[in-house]
Amino acid sequence: KAGVTQTPRYLIKTRGQQVTLSCSPISGHRSVSWYQQTPGQGLQFLFEYFSETQRNKGNFPGRFSGRQFSNSRSEMNVSTLELGDSALYLCASGGDRGIEQFFGPGTRLTVL
Amino acid sequence: AQKVTQAQTEISVVEKEDVTLDCVYETRDTTYYLFWYKQPPSGELVFLIRRNSFDEQNEISGRYSWNFQKSTSSFNFTITASQVVDSAVYFCALMDTGRRALTFGSGTRLQVQP
Numbered sequence: 671k672a673g674v675t676q677t678p679r680y681l682i683k684t685r686g687q688q689v690t691l692s693c694s695p696i697s698g699h700r701s702v703s704w705y706q707q708t709p710g711q712g713l714q715f716l717f718e719y720f721s722e723t724q725r726n727k728g729n730f731p732g733r734f735s736g737r738q739f740s741n742s743r744s745e746m747n748v749s750t751l752e753l754g755d756s757a758l759y760l761c762a763s764g765g766d767r768g769i770e771q772f773f774g775p776g777t778r779l780t781v782l
Numbered sequence: 783a784q785k786v787t788q789a790q791t792e793i794s795v796v797e798k799e800d801v802t803l804d805c806v807y808e809t810r811d812t813t814y815y816l817f818w819y820k821q822p823p824s825g826e827l828v829f830l831i832r833r834n835s836f837d838e839q840n841e842i843s844g845r846y847s848w849n850f851q852k853s854t855s856s857f858n859f860t861i862t863a864s865q866v867v868d869s870a871v872y873f874c875a876l877m878d879t880g881r882r883a884l885t886f887g888s889g890t891r892l893q894v895q896p
Contacts, residue, residue: 701882703882703883703884705884712886712887712888712889713873713875713884713886714886715883715884715885718882718883725882726881726882726883728883758825760827762827762884764882767879767882768882769815769832769877769879769882770832771817771829771877771884772829773819773826773827773828773829774826775824775825775826776825776826778825
């Protein structure tokens, strides 16, 4: 079974731009969660999608948004990028209960 | 609110030594899950184990073992006969069944010297 894939793996943007990251979960998994990892704040939950609906949300500003498609692939978008958005963004794939959390390789975003 | 504490920021051992990584958690929920993940330099979080709050049996998988004690809210991880390939950052995490969001500890960096 293929694992979780995330694209792109690396991204460099400048302040004020927006960015879209993509995640394809493990085949058969319908839950996709997103996490941000920074040296200062550690690993923090962004949101979870299940069957194209946001099921849970963390404490991030509205600049962070996401969506999920009918094939369970998910995208997250960050608008008006700030320097502090530089981070490793990790996507996790889970079954219907969302308890399994298998992570992808991450997208490393650098904001200049 | 949920909280996970990994008091050991960094541990350095010599190959073949045993090492225990500590994890203490706080939650008001009666049903929850505990996880351990390994993060090698590549960045990917590698799943190691998941336990639910009703199962306090210790678990052993090869050189890895986990000790879950609800009485002390701890879920410690022991690596027996450590190897250089065990060098990584290890994260303990907690999830309540309602929210399905992982709350992570700050991680413990393990360095195994040859």
